[in-house]
Amino acid sequence: MPQLNPSPWFSIMLLTWFTFSLLIQPKLLSFTTTNTPLNMSTPTKPTPWTWPWT
Template identity: 65%
Template sequence: MPQLNPNPWFFIMLTSWLTFSLIIQPKLSSFVSPNPPSNNPPTTPSPTPWTWPWT
């Protein structure tokens, strides 16, 4: 069965992972996040009751 022959596919997979790990990933990691995380605790808005016009 040719599906079980790892000769061409293993090399393609290894090459693609090395390309991603060594070339693409450092370039993507160098970008600065547009919204850096802040140290402020999250605030929850206090809900105001809805006034229905028919009550």
């Protein structure tokens, strides 16, 4: 079965991953997020609902 011979495909896979890791990934990670996350304050306790029939 020629599909199990890793000689051409392994080198192509390695070349692809090295290209992604060294060239493409740093360019993608250099983008900044548009909305910076804000610090969440402690949640306030909600006021109980007043039912008109009680």
